Amino acid sequence: MSKHAVVSQILPFSCVDGPGSRLVIFLQGCNYQCKNCHNPHTISLCDACGDCIDSCPEQALSLIHSQALPLPQMRSQEMSLHGDPIPVNHSPCSSPCSSPSKPHIVWDSTKCSQCDTCLAVCPRQSTPKTSHYTVEQMLEVIYGQRHFINGITLSGGEASLQLPFIIELFSAIKSSEHLSHLSCMLDTNGSLSSTGWHKLLPFLDGAMVDLKAWQQDTHHYITGRDNQPVFTSIELLTQHNKLYEVRLLHIPGITDYEHDVDALVGYLxxxxxxxxxxLNAFHHHGVKGIGSTWPQCTQADIARLANQLTQRGVTNIVLPSLYI
Amino acid sequence: MTLQDNIEKIVTHPHLSPKQKSNYLALEAENSLPYVAVSERLNNAMKQGIICDMFEGHAPFKPRYVLPDYAKYLQQGSEYLELSPAEDFDDALNALTILYFHVPSVTNIPVYLGQLDTLLMPFTQGLDAEAIYRKLKRFWILLDRTLPDAFMHVNIGPTDNIICRTILRIDAELQQIAPNLTFMYDPAVTPDDLLFQATSNICQCGKPHIANYPLHADAFDARGFGIVSCYNALPLAGGANTLVRVNLKEVALNANSIDDFFAQTLPYYSQLAFELIEARSAFLHQQSHFFDSFLVKEQLIDESRFAPMFGIYGMAEAVNILQALLPNAAEITTTNVASKPNTGYGHNPDANELGLRVSAALDNIVKSTLVTYGYNGRALLHSQSGISLDKNVTPGVRIPYGSEPDPISHIQALAKHHQYYTAGISDILTIDETVKANPQAMFQLCKGALSSGFREFSANVANNDLVRVTGYMVKRSDIETFKQCGSRTNTTGLAAEAAINTGIFQRQARVIAHEQAPFIHE
Incomplete structure (x- = not known):
């Protein structure tokens, strides 16, 4: 059976996730616990506790114990045979295919009004609104969009936690007559091991890596993890000519890019x-806990950081396309 | 209100220029004549807002849109205007400028300025790129300042040439409202980097519109076509004698089932629209003496190349109303459609399929109905893009503003309609402003749209409510709410934005056009 992925969202058209027009697949689950996370509901996997079900004003959620799996929506399949658009926001399968006997939450995307009450009440800060896709199902989605995009980007959560799916998907794209022109990019926190990278590299066109802080301590404070693996990933990607972008999410007074600007510039x-x-600007949208008390990053803050980097010789700086 | 009251209101209007006042006064005078003779049932349909004549006037004495054969004019000069054939670049620009003042239209300003690159390329000998740039830039400024109407359309492409490239450069530099610009794209002829320049311009100034050249060219004969005004595709050396539009929403409200709509209501109101087309074009062609003009005598236009446009609008509302008539429609009431963004026309595959059936039925009606004054004896079907007084009804076959899906789903939902609308269809895609830093994305989206069968790709880079910032979609309205309750540090940016918006409004006041505001209303 083909690999499957737990998907939190598919965005059919994005201008900020790599070169050109991109279909972005957000995979559920992350190994970081960033205090500044803008999408904290993508961190944990749902444990089917069922607390969200009654809170849903549209009755779009239900708990299922049986072995019976909801079939993929036939309409999607019928339509795709005729080359018609596939409604990518609809899940082909909203149940955990790998362990059908366990209880799981079923989310009916056609009833959902996207009010996000379920996210607010979730004790694990997770989401019931995930979908499961096999590689074949995902290829069908991509096939329907192929004339409109330059490539696909896997993002998260932390996409590399579902590496076997990504490898199979990218490899299938590269060997497909109709899809091989699409570039395959990964948006990552850089925690993937060298072994993992080496498995992915043959099918990967480029990666966008977050460097969330320069100092080990700062990085650990913000994310709960060390940044040594991030540097290792950046170096490995550099060696193989696959480092498309390094991302700095600037939080004035919290991140250390300005404090350690000389060392940072030496590295960059x-x-x-x-x-x-x-350069990305931190803001409060979606942020929970202590992160929501941190100062937001203004256009002036970004300009100051950009200026410091430029003066010290960093070229190819890309600024946010808008501030909110 | 009496005629005198209306006239007084116009002449004392605080915001209209003398020229604008003259235009509205002329319309009042024309409208003091009796309306062209129509049947009682047509008159009722017009009163009910089901059939609309676009307020073209009671006694049409000029065609709605005129597309002169400017190439022939430059080649032969004009006896009437006492002009010899153009000999160089300056001659050509001068001659064109002169003729523009003699080309009427519903707006009193020409809606078609020609396929400028094809027209001007024969006159570029001996000129270097810089000289061409300077001359065209002056010409571009002149057009904007003397004929300030965003419906005035220049066409360029699909071939790669210095005029085409220079016009794109100037248009991005000057960011003027006028002239409007259509770039013809032909995948067999247009190099990718030229399309890229055009689509990059869209990111900067919302222009040009990209026309699917092979699709349009196939719909017209060898003498050619032009894109004018609001994306109307019409025969070159001809035009549109009149535009009559049918409000599909109102037609649907008069149907008691989907079958009734297709079998009775739609054919009935379509025939009334044809009655109006016949009455209006008969007056223009038989009584107005327009076709005695030097434009006809010098063969710059040909009476047989004028077609009536059969316009439609309100497809979205019509489909949602008809869907609610289905026996199992409990789930799809109109209130439901309003509260759930992902149902109804533009989202639901059944609704989209029904919309397509309506377009196919319209195509069949228009292609099988003979008209007295038409292109090959026929009217041309047009998806009409709305006027300022349309309320609660969506232009053409568009998805209602504010409920559009992502741009790709948007294109896919509407692409199949485009085959039917020979006289043009505009679906404006709103793209969030992150595209400005990534013109490659606009380029690819455009290519995808045209390869899916879009006749015309028009994009508006705007402040969508949903914006993608750094790895997620956010609702701008949420942010605004937050800002009002929280930090005030970002107000400078907002103030600047407001200032820009105000500037735009001031700008629009100068270009009030009959197309959008056909009469003075409070």
Whole structure:
């Protein structure tokens, strides 16, 4: 049986997830616990506790114990045979295919009004609104969009936690007559091991890596993890010419990019000149807990950081396309 | 209100220029004549807002849109205008400018300025790129300042040439409202980097519109076609004698079932629309003496190349109303459609399929109905993009503003309609502003749209409520709510934005056009 992925969202058209027009697949689950996470509901996997079911004003959620699996929506399949659009926001299968006997939450996307009450009441800060896709189902979605996009980007959560799915998907794209022109990118926190990267590299066109802080301590404070694996990933991707972008999410007074600007510039200057250094501005949307008390990053904050980097010789800086 | 009251209101209007006042006064004078003779049932349908004549006037004495053969004019000069054939670039620009003042239209300003690159390329000998740039830039400024109407359309492409490239460069630089610009794209002829320049321009200034050249060219004969005004595709050396539009929403409200709509209501109101087309074009062609004009005598236009446009609007509302008539429609009431963004026309496959059936039925009606004054004896079907007084009814076959899905789903939901609308269809895609930093994405989206059968790709880069910032979609309205309750540090940006918006409004006041505001109303 083909690999499947737990998907939190598919975005058919994005301009900020790699080169050109991209279909972005957000996979559920992350190994970081960032205090500044803008999508905290994508961190944990649902444990089917059922607390969200009664809170849903549209009765779009239900708990299922049986072995019976909801069939993929036939309409999607019929339509795709005729080359018609596939409604990508509809799940082909909203149950955990790998363990059908366990209880699980079924989310009816056609009833859902996207009010997000279920996210607010979830004790695990997870979401019931995930879908399961096999590689074949995902290829069908991509096939329907192929004329409109330059490629696909796997994001998260932390997409690399579902590496076998990604490898199979990318490899299928690269060997498909109709899809091989699409670039395959990964948006990652950089925690993947070298072994993992080596399995993925043959099918990967490029990666966008978050460097969430320069100092080990700061990184650990923000994310709950060390940043050594991130540096290792960046170096490995550089060696293989696959480092598309390094991303700095600036939180004034919390991140240390300004405090350690000389060391940071020393590091960034040694990256390939094609690698984009993308500055992102922290804001409070979606942020829970202590992160929501941190200062937001303004256009002036970004300008100041960009200026410091530029003066010290970092080229290819990319600024946010808008501030909110 | 009496005629005198209306006239007084116009002449004392605080915001209209003397020229705009003259235009509205002329319309009042025309409308003091009796309306062209129509049947009682047509008159009723017009009063009920089911059939609309676009307020073209009671006694049409000029065609709605005129597309002169400017190439022939430059080649032969004009006896009437006492002009010899153009000999160089300056001659050509001068001659064109002169003729523009003699080309009427419903707006009193020409809606078609020609396929400028094809027209001007024969006159570029001996000019370097810089000279061409300077001359065209002056010309572009002149057009905007003297004929300030966003419906005035220049066409360029599909071939790669210095005029086409220079116009794109100037248009992005000047960011003027006028002239409007259509770039013809032909995958067999247009190089990718030229399309890329055009689509990058869209990111900067919302222009040009990209026309699917092979699709349009197949719909017209060898003498050609032009894109004018609001994306109307019409025969070159001809045009549109009149535009009559049918409000599909109102037609649907008069049906008691989907079958009734297709078998009775739609054919009935379509025939009334044809009655109006016949009455209006008969007056223009038989009584107005328009076709005695020098434009006809010098063969810049040909009476047989004028077609009536059969316009439709309100498809979205019509489909949702008809869907609610289904026996099992408990789930799909109109209130439901309003509260759930992902149901109804543009989202639900059944609704989209029904919409397509309506378009196919319209196509069949228009292609099988002979008209006295038509292109090959026929009217041309047009998806009409709305006027300022349309309330609660969506232009053409568009998805209602504010409920559009993502741009790709949007295109896929509407692409199949485009085959039917020979005289043009505009579906404006709203793309969030992150595309400005990624013109490649606009390029790819455009290519995808045209390869899916879009006749015309028009995109508006705007402040969508849903914006993608750094790895997620956010609702701008949520952010605004937050800002009002919280930090005030970002107000500078908002103030600047407001200032820009105000500037735009001031700008629009200068270009009030009959197309959008056919009469003065409070």
């Amino acid at each position: 200057s040694n990256l390939p000149t094609e690698t984009r250094v993308k």
